[in-house]
Amino acid sequence: MAGSEGSARVLVASNRGPVSYTVGEDGGLTGRRGGGGMVSGLSAIGPDAGAVWVCAAMSEGDREAVRRGVAEPGTRMIAVEPDVFHAAYNDIANSVLWFVHHLLYQTPLDPVFDEEFRSQWASYEAYNAAFADAIAEEAAEGAAVLVQDYHLVLVPALLRQRRPDLRIGHFSHTPWAPPDYFRLLPDDVAAQVLEGVLGADRAAFLTRRWAAAFAACCADVLGAEVSADGMSVSYAGHTTRLGVHGLGADADFLRERAGRADVEERMAALRAEAGPGRRLIVRVDRTELSKNIVRGLLAYRRLLLEHPGWRERVVHVAFAYPSRQDLALYREYTAEVSRVAAEINEEFGTPGWTPVVLKVDDDFARSLAAYRMADVALVNPIRDGMNLVAKEVPVVSDHGVALVLSREAGAFEELGDDAVVVNPYDVRATAAALNTALTLPEAERADRTKRLAAAATALPPTQWFLGQLDALS
Structure with missing residues (x-):
């Protein structure tokens, strides 16, 4: 996408952003700023770092803020159609991927991957594509992008297609399911999830155990090559390094x-x-x-x-x-x-x-x-x-x-x-x-x-x- 680069040199992408909006009885918008590691981390790199946070409009207040062009400095909020957001966020991220990684299914009855699931998965793909498009527009040449969590596992690969110049990381805040349980997912979806994360230069996890489970899934589902130390995965001509960052208390x-x-x-x-x-x-x-x-x-x-x-x-x-x-x-x-x-x-x-x-x-x-x-x-x-x-x-x-x-x-x-x-x-x-x-x-x-x-x-x-x-x- 030559000529389409933005100016951001550091980008964070996550489902939830640093600010959420509510509409008051008088129609006015009120923004509430959250805390957490990414907020303080972006603050720590300083105002001159050219940082942008790409996030979703999760509520009607957020969507209204997008319609009015209200935005916190350094924030790009994406408003997808409410039904697409609901399917991507509730039906796939929170009711499928979360359940797989936390081993929550009562398998005699669930999951059922039918035509309704396929429609929901298409919304999840569209949601991830919207993030990849927004990041591609905002990022400067060679920028660093930190993609967060199970809501956005397809983004790294989609972004690499759009902007191969970028340095892309993905961080999983959840556990990662072991191969036998991960393969509850339909085979093509399981492969798509792994290939999505492997689009990153680096995939990071909270513990070595979750990193090892991810590597084992890559080997089992994709036939990917895992290094002897278990800390890199090579697949389709690309190597993704694995990392561990155990988030601590403030x-x-x-x-x-x-x-x-x-x-x-x-x-x-x-x-x-x-x-x-x-x-x-x-x-x-x-x-x-x-x-x-x-x-x-x-x-x-x-x-x-x-x-x-x-x-x-x-x-x-x-x-x-x-x-x-x-x-x-x-x-x-x-x-x-x-x-x-x-x-x-x-x-x-x-x-x-x-x-x-x-x-x-x-x-x-x-x-x-x-x-x-x-x-x-x-x-x-x-x-x-x-x-x-x-x-x-x-x-x-x-x-x-x-x-x-x-x-x-x-x-x-x-x-x-x-x-x-x-x-x-x-x-x-x-x-x-x-x-x-x-x-x-x-x-x-x-x-x-x-x-x-x-x-x-x-x-x-x-x-x-x-x-x-x-x-x-």
Whole structure:
């Protein structure tokens, strides 16, 4: 595409952008800026770097902002037709690719790859093509492009066709499925996903385990050649290097934010609700199917059954913030979380003790309050690319915390030595792990917390982002 180059020398492409818009009752637009590693990373490279963030118009407010030509400096927002966006985002990205990588299908019934799926997949292709077109227009000659996550796996190959001069990276924030499970996808779609990522010069992952799974899929599905060290894949005359960047917690931000007055107020309210002197088992999650909240509640119930001495001495503070409620399966799961929590309270509760304190309204200050107060943090996902909650809690803990951690969380690779590790499917073993965590000697818990916090902050968000950028050089 000679002559079509833009001026951006660094580009990030992601489904969700740094700003989201809402339309007020008066018709005015209000923009809300988010945080996270990419926002801080782009800020760190400075205003003269020629950086552009390419993202989707996800809401009606975002689409209205595009119609009015309202844009944050350094942002290119793409507005595809709402039905195309819905099919690409909800039906393919969140209901197929997410399910494959997190091993979530109940395979006697799902998935069903029929004509409806093919129509949805065509929307996903169109969505990725729209991103590739926008990036190609914005990028300067030889620019570095960092494409993010499972929503945009086709972009690297499409972009290489349009702009072979660019340095292209792709980062997967999810796990990557092992070959046997990845091959649930139709053969041509499985190949297309892998070929899409292999269009990048570099494909990066949160852990070595997910990188190895990707390489194994490339070998199994495509017959690609994997290097002896497992860190590059050669296919169709092109070699893609693999990388690992284990996103860490932002310690400075978390500690400053956790010390504010609103967090102190939430701590007082939580302490009053839980009751004085009681130990707290804390979890903070979205009601995402992979987070395994229901089994966590069942493990807590088993703890109360098998160790009745903990009754009236411990409270499970469970923050389960609704996620993807436009999908029926997620609404049903959220309802099940509430039902199981209510059953435990009905079975064990007394006039002065509510065993489960369940909150479903998102409140970041309250989450930080629970982080500070937790005696035990329960992080038991079925499968998770990283899980930042496991990293954040030790960073802000007031008096030391015991971490009960699923071996299927990406964070296990860095935190497993100082956590109480569980098989996320084993309710009985998770109950035993909760008891172990509650009875850890205070000095050991403090030592573990220090080591957990050090490991959790080894690669803070800005360095995580800049490391990807440097690796494309």
